[in-house]
Amino acid sequence: MHTPTTPDRHLSREESAGYDRKVIDYIRNAAAHGLYEIRGLGAKRALPHFDDLVFLAGSASRYPLEGYREKCSTKTVLGTRYASKPVVLDIPITFAGMSFGSLSARVKEALGRAATELGTSTTTGDGGMTQEERQSSKTLVYQCLPSRYGFNPDDLRRADAIEVVIGQGAKPGGGGMLLGQKVNPRVAKMRTLPEGIDQRSACRHPDWTGPDDLAIKIEELREITDWEKPIYVKVGATRTYNDVKLAVHSGADVIVVDGMQGGTAATQTVFIEHVGIPTLAAVRQAVEALEEMDMRGKVQLIVSGGIRTGADVAKALALGADAVSIGQGALFAMGCNGERWFRDGVHHDATADYAAIGTAPGFCHHCHTGRCPVGITTQDAILEQRLDPLVAARHLRNYFKTMTMELTTVARACGKSNVHHLEREDLVALTIEAAAMAKLPLAGTNWIPGVTGG
Amino acid sequence: MDRLTAATVDATARTFDLAHATVRELNQFLHRELPSTAVRRVTVENPGGRHAIAAGLDAPVEVDVRGHGGYYLAGMNQHAHVTVHGNVGWGVAENMMSGSVRVKGFASEAAGASGHGGTLVIEGDASLRCGISMKGIDIVVGGSIGNYSAFMAQAGRLVVCGDAGDALGDSLYEAVIYVRGRVKSLGADAREEPMTDADFAAVAELLGRAGFDHAPSEFRRIASARGLYHWNAEADQEY
Ligand SMILES: Cc1cc2nc3c(=O)[nH]c(=O)nc-3n(C[C@H](O)[C@H](O)[C@H](O)COP(=O)(O)O)c2cc1C
Ligand code: SF4
Numbered sequence: 283m284h285t286p287t288t289p290d291r292h293l294s295r296e297e298s299a300g301y302d303r304k305v306i307d308y309i310r311n312a313a314a315h316g317l318y319e320i321r322g323l324g325a326k327r328a329l330p331h332f333d334d335l336v337f338l339a340g341s342a343s344r345y346p347l348e349g350y351r352e353k354c355s356t357k358t359v360l361g362t363r364y365a366s367k368p369v370v371l372d373i374p375i376t377f378a379g380m381s382f383g384s385l386s387a388r389v390k391e392a393l394g395r396a397a398t399e400l401g402t403s404t405t406t407g408d409g410g411m412t413q414e415e416r417q418s419s420k421t422l423v424y425q426c427l428p429s430r431y432g433f434n435p436d437d438l439r440r441a442d443a444i445e446v447v448i449g450q451g452a453k454p455g456g457g458g459m460l461l462g463q464k465v466n467p468r469v470a471k472m473r474t475l476p477e478g479i480d481q482r483s484a485c486r487h488p489d490w491t492g493p494d495d496l497a498i499k500i501e502e503l504r505e506i507t508d509w510e511k512p513i514y515v516k517v518g519a520t521r522t523y524n525d526v527k528l529a530v531h532s533g534a535d536v537i538v539v540d541g542m543q544g545g546t547a548a549t550q551t552v553f554i555e556h557v558g559i560p561t562l563a564a565v566r567q568a569v570e571a572l573e574e575m576d577m578r579g580k581v582q583l584i585v586s587g588g589i590r591t592g593a594d595v596a597k598a599l600a601l602g603a604d605a606v607s608i609g610q611g612a613l614f615a616m617g618c619n620g621e622r623w624f625r626d627g628v629h630h631d632a633t634a635d636y637a638a639i640g641t642a643p644g645f646c647h648h649c650h651t652g653r654c655p656v657g658i659t660t661q662d663a664i665l666e667q668r669l670d671p672l673v674a675a676r677h678l679r680n681y682f683k684t685m686t687m688e689l690t691t692v693a694r695a696c697g698k699s700n701v702h703h704l705e706r707e708d709l710v711a712l713t714i715e716a717a718a719m720a721k722l723p724l725a726g727t728n729w730i731p732g733v734t735g736g
Numbered sequence: 737m738d739r740l741t742a743a744t745v746d747a748t749a750r751t752f753d754l755a756h757a758t759v760r761e762l763n764q765f766l767h768r769e770l771p772s773t774a775v776r777r778v779t780v781e782n783p784g785g786r787h788a789i790a791a792g793l794d795a796p797v798e799v800d801v802r803g804h805g806g807y808y809l810a811g812m813n814q815h816a817h818v819t820v821h822g823n824v825g826w827g828v829a830e831n832m833m834s835g836s837v838r839v840k841g842f843a844s845e846a847a848g849a850s851g852h853g854g855t856l857v858i859e860g861d862a863s864l865r866c867g868i869s870m871k872g873i874d875i876v877v878g879g880s881i882g883n884y885s886a887f888m889a890q891a892g893r894l895v896v897c898g899d900a901g902d903a904l905g906d907s908l909y910e911a912v913i914y915v916r917g918r919v920k921s922l923g924a925d926a927r928e929e930p931m932t933d934a935d936f937a938a939v940a941e942l943l944g945r946a947g948f949d950h951a952p953s954e955f956r957r958i959a960s961a962r963g964l965y966h967w968n969a970e971a972d973q974e975y
Binding site: 317429430433434435436438461462473474475476479480482483484488489490495498499501502505506507508509 | 759760763764767768787788791792794806807808811812814826827830831833845846849850852865868869871872887888890891907909910964965966967
């Protein structure tokens with residue numbers, strides 16, 4: 283019997299570590315097509331992450347709060363620096379910006395409904411604001427991206443906050459893409475593009491380049507909206523320490539740092555897996571930058587990229603984030619990679635549709651094709667019907683509620699009556715890598731690699 | 737203060753002197769108070785190169801800026817008609833939706849960037865990236881334009897009475913460029929195409945709007961070869 287712990291003794295069947303089947307498959311694909319792979323979702327490889335941290339809860343030296351009786355606040359305020367109308371949320375977990383175009387209008391509606399019930403925010407994306415989303419989402423953040431697709435002052439004034447997107451964790455330094463299958467008449471019209479083209483868009487903003495220009499751009503956005511709305515600046519995690527300092531200098535109210543695990547609807551795989559740094563390393567750099575500028579609590583920090591559970595949220599907050607945002611997790615909650623879709627009380631098997639695009643439930647990252655088997659990342663009139671906005675909204679609400687309960691459970695165990703009181707001292711690391719990146723002691727030691735001696 | 741007296745006499749006109757008032761006060765008036773007044777003409781004195789002057793207008797008002805403006809003058813304009821009696825910095829009339837903006841002097845980088853509508857006239861030269869990412873705006877430049885102009889321009893028309901710099905119309909979508917002078921180089925996927933009667937008529941109309949009297953026959957048409965609209969054609973083949 284072959285067990286994984288017994289090495290294969292047949293040398294004639296030894297798989298190469300450097301050229302394993304995955305690498306061979308990559309090379310053969312490249313040779314056949316002469317084109318890089320484009321796909322959806324985020325980095326698939328194992329990375330140092332929040333899983334490599336654990337909480338030190340209350341015991342004798344600190345006492346915990348009673349789980350069901352003592353209050354634990356989750357209220358979150360974003361944009362207190364300059365905006366006259368900061369964003370006030372009931373929970374520190376928000377929905378990340380995902381474009382109409384990558385997602386169907388029904389999904390945007392589901393996100394908006396869920397967010398409104400939960401007292402949190404949604405964010406538009408590359409492609410502009412849809413009526414569905416504005417109507418369903420009480421607190422809507424409007425993205426200003428390099429492409430400026432569908433960007434207009436009426437929507438700007440209708441928004442509750444503005445997010446200037448410099449980069450995304452899945453592709454720092456890269457522009458947007460939307461393959462032709464998804465550029466249907468409505469998407470094409472909103473983006474001022476010919477129908478059915480493979481859309482490529484700019485990686486830099488058209489009307490500013492450096493941080494000094496950005497400061498003037500932000501001033502313009504504030505002037506146009508009469509200094510009411512918080513202005514967020516979103517960066518993909520790379521030189522996070524410097525980028526956060528520059529964003530503060532540019533006048534941001536809120537900084538969004540998106541780590542390399544962050545999802546996407548369509549990006550070159552080489553970007554997804556090889557560009558940017560893990561969220562864990564980025565949060566620490568961002569917090570250090572804010573602390574050095576004495577901006578903790580004045581400029582809020584939102585962290586994203588691979589936030590999946592209440593534990594991840596709690597760890598991000600303990601490391602110094604004010605809130606998190608979630609993309610891929612929301613897709614999974616709505617049925618992404620599930621075997622079935624559900625309508626009118628009946629489950630329908632989707633496995634054949636996964637097979638048709640060359641994948642299977644559990645492995646799918648085919649958002650770029652527009653043929654989403656469960657009707658999430660599609661613009662196809664038939665496929666999009668597979669997602670019922672009300673059912674999807676319920677799933678999203680349950681998912682976010684679960685995470686919020688996990689978050690407050692951990693916070694109470696650490697003795698905090700407010701989730702924002704979680705702190706670095708509540709955490710230790712399980713691996714040397716995580717300890718070094720997060721600058722936390724390795725569990726059971728006082729050792730912080732690169733900071734303290736042996 | 738003669739001007740103040742004049743303003744009180746003529747209820748349809750109002751002057752802001754930025755030597756004393758702030759851009760915030762000017763814009764606040766234009767956004768919030770103007771619609772409920774009879775004011776139809778606003779004069780901005782001593783603009784002093786300040787940024788975001790008259791940005792975010794949303795009413796059919798005439799604004800005269802008597803001097804130089806900084807970045808994003810008349811940014812995102814809707815319905816208003818703005819004239820600048822001087823030069824402007826980056827991104828004049830960026831993302832304009834409707835109305836018009838006329839610059840009597842020169843414009844710095846990214847003039848009319850991502851504009852969705854309206855008309856931008858620059859009587860002098862425009863610097864780099866003029867008309868970048870334009871989405872339906874019409875831009876007429878009396879002088880020459882700098883490198884990388886009309887990069888990824890999606891819709892609208894850019895008329896250049898002088899010369900164009902390097903990489904004109906790089907990665908163009910459906911916007912059309914008309915140039916009278918020399919083009920230093922065309923960008924990826926931009927090509928010269930024959931002028932049709934519709935092109936001559938369009939140029940004549942745009943020159944008329946801008947008040948320039950060159951002959952449309954002197955212009956050449958640059959548009960997208962559409963070679964970048966789809967990824968590598970070999971993509972889905974098997975060998
Ligand atoms: C389907 C999809 C579409 C996205 N579209 C955008 C977008 O238009 N603009 C943007 O800034 N980020 C976009 N993102 C990235 C998210 O805003 C966010 O940074 C990321 O999803 C967070 O990481 P997570 O997916 O691991 O939660 C998209 C992500 C997904 C999964
Ligand atoms: S199931 Fe749909 S949303 Fe999920 S990865 Fe596949 S195509 Fe994308």
